[in-house]
Amino acid sequence: MATPFATVTHVILDLDGTLINTEQLVDEVVSAVLHKRGDFTPSRVRKAMEQVRGMRPGDGTRAVMDILGIRNVSVDEMLGETSALLDARWGEVCMMPGARRLLDHLHAHGVKTALATSTPAAFLKKKMASHDGWVDRLTAVATGDEVENGKPAPDIFALAMKRLGVLDPKTCVVLEDTPVGVTAAKAAGAFAIAIPSIHDDFQSYKNAGADETIASLYDLDPTKWGLPPFTDRVDVTPVSSALSSTVDTAPEQTGVSGTQKLESVLPLDPVVRLGGPVVRGFGRGSKTLGIPTANLDVAPIKKESDLLAPGIYFGWAGLRGDLSSDELERKEDVVVPMVMSIGWNPFFENQRKTVEPWLLKDFGDDGDFYGRELRLAVLGYVRPEANFVSLELLVERIHKDADVARGALTMDSFEGGKNDPYLRFES
C-alpha cells in the first residue's frame, strides 16, 4: 500500500541516544562536573542538559554554561574535564534496545544507511571501541567535526546525504532521539522519526517537526516509509483464562475463544535475564488496579534493564521458596508465566526505570513475596507503554496483555523457556 512517505530509500541514523545508550552516562558525568561549578538545583541542571542534548560536545558545553551562567571557567577546560571522565567509561555503553535488529535488517536488505553524529571523529573511535564493527557496515559516516555548524543546523545531515549520493532529501528518513536533532533533520529537508530520550517532554519533538514519534526502535514500522518490513514478529492467539492454579505448567489452551483476535509479539534475541529480591513498590498495583506487581530494585540490574525499552513484555518468572520457615509452612520454588512492564519513573531528580512483573498465578495466602528472590527470563516484547484515558481501560489492557502472555507462553517457541536453569536457581 502506498503511503505518503513511500519515497524513502535511505536511512540516516543519529548515534548517541538513538543507537547507543550514552545519554544516561553523559548526564551523570556532565551533571557532576556542572555541580562543582555552582550551586544549582538538580532539576535546573537536568533541564539545561536536556536543552543541549544532541549538540556537538563543544556547542553543548558552551550552551549549558550560558544557560547556567557559569563564567569562572573556560569552555575548553570544562570540555577537557568531562571528556577525560567519559573516555574512561565509554566501555560501559550498550546499544539501544532494537538497534542491532534495525541495523541487521537494513543491512540484510541493502538499504543505504548513514551515521550523522555530532560526535567528532576522534571521540567516535573511543566510543565505539567496544562495539564490534557495525559502523563499518554503514554506507557513509558524517561526524561533528566535519561541518561548519552543528545540530540544530542541517549541515551534518546535508553532508550525510551528499555522501549517500542523495539528490532528493525526501528520499531520506532520519532517526533521532533529541529535539535538536529532529530540528536539524527537518531543516535538511528529510523526514524525521523521533525516538525520544527525553521521556517527559514529547511536545518539544512535535515542535521540532517530527513526522512520527515512537517509543523505541522496537516500534519502528519500516513499511510506513516504503522500506522492507520486519518479519520477526510472531502472531499469538491470546488465551483468556482464570489465573492458573497449577504451578510450573503453562496455562492450557482451553480458554481460547474463537473470537480472540491475533496479536503479535516480538521475540527477544537474546533472552534477557534479570532478578533480585522483591522490594516494596508504590503500593499502587494491587490497591489501585487489582493487579499486583512484584517490583525489583533496578539499581543492581541497571545493565540488564537497559537492554529493554520501556514497554510491556512477557516471559517466565522463577520465585524462590522461603528457606527459613518450618517444614509445614515452607514454600517451594515455583516457575510461572509473567507479564511485566518496564517504565520510566521520576526518581529524585533523575528518571529511573522500574521493573514490575505480574506473576500469572493466584498465590492466595502465599502471596507475600517481599524479600524473596525473583528471577525473570524475558522472552518477548508486546507493546509500548501508553496513556489510557481511564483506569478501567488501563486495567482492561493489562488483562489483555496477560492473555497475550499466556497465549505466547503456550507456543513451542516460548514454552520451553520455563526450563531455563536461571529460573530454577541452578546458576
Ligand code: ADP
Ligand atoms: P508494591 O507496590 O509493593 O509492589 P503491589 O500492590 O504492586 O505492591 O503488590 C505487589 C506484591 O503483591 C508483590 O510484591 C507480592 O508480594 C504480592 N503478590 C501477590 N500475588 C502476586 C502476583 N501474582 N504477582 C505479583 N505480585 C504478587
Ligand code: MG
Ligand atoms: Mg508493585
